Amino acid sequence: xxxxxxxxxxxxxxxxxxxxxxxxxxxxxxxxxxxxxxxxxxxxxxxxxxxxxxxxxxxxxxxxxxxxxxxxxxxxxxxxxxxxxxxxxxxxxxxxxxxxxxxxxxxxxxxxxxxxxxxxxxxxxxxxxxxxxxxxxxxxxxxxxxxxxxxxxxxxxxxxxxxxxxxxxxxxxxxxxxxxxxxxxxxxxxxxxxxxxxxxxxxxxxxxxxxxxxxxxxxxxxxxxxxxxxxxxxxxxxxxxxxxxxxxxxxxxxxxxxxxxxxxxxxxxxxxxxxxxxxxxxxxxxxxxxxxxxxxxxxxxxxxxxxxxxxxxxxxxxxxxxxxxxxxxxxx
Amino acid sequence: xxxxxxxxxxxxxxxxxxxxxxxxxxxxxxxxxxxxxxxxxxxxxxxxxxxxxxxxxxxxxxxxxxxxxxxxxxxxxxxxxxxxxxxxxxxxxxxxxxxxxxxxxxxxxxxxxxxxxxxxxxxxxxxxxxxxxxxxxxxxxxxxxxxxxxxxxxxxxxxxxxxxxxxxxxxxxxxxxxxxxxxxxxxxxxxxxxxxxxxxxxxxxxxxxxxxxxxxxxxxxxxxxxxxxxxxxxxxxxxxxxxxxxxxxxxxxxxxxxxxxxxxxxxxxxxxxxxxxxxxxxxxxxxxxxxxxxxxxxxxxxxxxxxxxxxxxxxxxxxxxxxxxxxxxx
Numbered sequence: 001x002x003x004x005x006x007x008x009x010x011x012x013x014x015x016x017x018x019x020x021x022x023x024x025x026x027x028x029x030x031x032x033x034x035x036x037x038x039x040x041x042x043x044x045x046x047x048x049x050x051x052x053x054x055x056x057x058x059x060x061x062x063x064x065x066x067x068x069x070x071x072x073x074x075x076x077x078x079x080x081x082x083x084x085x086x087x088x089x090x091x092x093x094x095x096x097x098x099x100x101x102x103x104x105x106x107x108x109x110x111x112x113x114x115x116x117x118x119x120x121x122x123x124x125x126x127x128x129x130x131x132x133x134x135x136x137x138x139x140x141x142x143x144x145x146x147x148x149x150x151x152x153x154x155x156x157x158x159x160x161x162x163x164x165x166x167x168x169x170x171x172x173x174x175x176x177x178x179x180x181x182x183x184x185x186x187x188x189x190x191x192x193x194x195x196x197x198x199x200x201x202x203x204x205x206x207x208x209x210x211x212x213x214x215x216x217x218x219x220x221x222x223x224x225x226x227x228x229x230x231x232x233x234x235x236x237x238x239x240x241x242x243x244x245x246x247x248x249x250x251x252x253x254x255x256x257x258x259x260x261x262x263x264x265x266x267x268x269x270x271x272x273x274x275x276x277x278x279x280x281x282x283x284x285x286x287x288x289x290x291x292x293x294x295x296x297x298x299x300x301x302x303x304x305x306x307x308x309x310x311x312x313x314x315x316x317x318x319x320x321x322x323x324x325x326x327x328x329x330x331x332x
Numbered sequence: 333x334x335x336x337x338x339x340x341x342x343x344x345x346x347x348x349x350x351x352x353x354x355x356x357x358x359x360x361x362x363x364x365x366x367x368x369x370x371x372x373x374x375x376x377x378x379x380x381x382x383x384x385x386x387x388x389x390x391x392x393x394x395x396x397x398x399x400x401x402x403x404x405x406x407x408x409x410x411x412x413x414x415x416x417x418x419x420x421x422x423x424x425x426x427x428x429x430x431x432x433x434x435x436x437x438x439x440x441x442x443x444x445x446x447x448x449x450x451x452x453x454x455x456x457x458x459x460x461x462x463x464x465x466x467x468x469x470x471x472x473x474x475x476x477x478x479x480x481x482x483x484x485x486x487x488x489x490x491x492x493x494x495x496x497x498x499x500x501x502x503x504x505x506x507x508x509x510x511x512x513x514x515x516x517x518x519x520x521x522x523x524x525x526x527x528x529x530x531x532x533x534x535x536x537x538x539x540x541x542x543x544x545x546x547x548x549x550x551x552x553x554x555x556x557x558x559x560x561x562x563x564x565x566x567x568x569x570x571x572x573x574x575x576x577x578x579x580x581x582x583x584x585x586x587x588x589x590x591x592x593x594x595x596x597x598x599x600x601x602x603x604x605x606x607x608x609x610x611x612x613x614x615x616x617x618x619x620x621x622x623x624x625x626x627x628x629x630x631x632x633x634x635x636x637x638x639x640x641x642x643x644x645x646x647x648x649x650x651x652x653x654x655x656x657x658x659x660x661x662x
Binding site: 224225226228229230231232233234235236237239243244247248321322323324327 | 438459491493
């Protein structure tokens, strides 16, 4: 099987999976009792408006909620595929809401991912090659602290400390008033000033797990026979360490790169809420709370698409990286 | 010292410090490997034969192992005591692969699964100074051909899992002999292979020994293979050599009760039909803080209480070049 053929096969499967997922998402978001119109009616009534049965029916017809559920699904699905994700309950196009937040989300996620790997991989290698040394215990300790501290708590502590000692408000990605300005050096610097604290918070949580994975897989590989073979050939320990065991120990990490795609959206939601970051996580959260059907469905759908693409991407990267996987799948 | 000695091991001890105590894997072992000859080391699993090999290569796990004794590698200009070298130093690394090379039991795990066999064999040349990649590749293809791998110019770019077990072991042998080492240590090289492939690999090793003039230290638990391969034989039990001599002395006139037991346990064509094969009762104990006594005492059919369990018998020469450690011959 050629690589192209393999890719097409994977994409066809992915498409089928997405159809099933889209139906499930659509159904689940509709599940809570009542619908958006009920809530609009309640809100208006609370303000003293008198809403007749006809008004309610007209609202339902306007949102398409009078049709059977499967018809609603097809209408939504065709719209979604053609790129129109509908409007949020506040009347803003969903496309606009999402694209506004996508850049910030990706910026934060990708930078924190790079920092995570840049820290975790070398520390993991150090810990494995110096197993049970003082350094290993130190990093294990730091790692577990990072793993055990709830992210949002760390975020709150940092917010408090910066406010108390430096008088800084570090919420959001820009200082008040800067966001609306056109891009300039000052705006970029302001962004960088705000960016590093959320990155610290996110990285602290992610690094610990990655260190543990790297340490454990590398320890496993260091005990393999091929390490002894390489030593018997006369290789320096350092030469063989990076050529053989580290290379193999990176397998799960290479594979997991694909899984960051779905995390772009819902990962770190609580931190984003606490730190007032304009990412997609809080948007999804509030959409779900408000039963904003079109917004929530769209975000969940995009997340699912990213997840499926991420898995394919991870598999492709791993098969490029590891010949055994390539052969197993019969791809040349 | 024998005039044709290549490697002399004198009173070698290799211990591992474990939480449970000191594991005396190799506990006072002496033998000589002669130039262009094969020394067979035979023993059950856990008798220390592999650790002996690793000690000679200085590739025992470093953190908790300790070593003492002499390992003299003779050159024209004199001898190097391998045991005194820094195991991570340049001198030792240069010796590995160039003077002493090693092949292993399971060629699947002994190769990295994600690098081509060509890459891994060529690496042996590169670490020992080869710079010319094209020349290295040519040399490897020629060598793969020599060890009997068909279509070597294609196989060189294949991964270990694409080769059969026999071909993997042939590649492993090619990797070991590419620098014409003077000593090849073979640690159970045929144990993982089926019998026909085993015979082919043994023939290959004998041919290479004849053509290249190298000594072989052949480690196995298979007496049939030893009989086929070895000029000299050392029988190891629980970290000690209990009997040592020329192959024909050991096979025709075994002295130690353990060696005799091993010989009895070989099925003989036609004579053991319908009978149970003789076994040695019990199992090899773990050499954790072993007492200073005959290691075989607790399983020996000729055990003498108050003698065998109180001291280690000295080596007794029963015939020229044939020695045994047993009180029966003292």
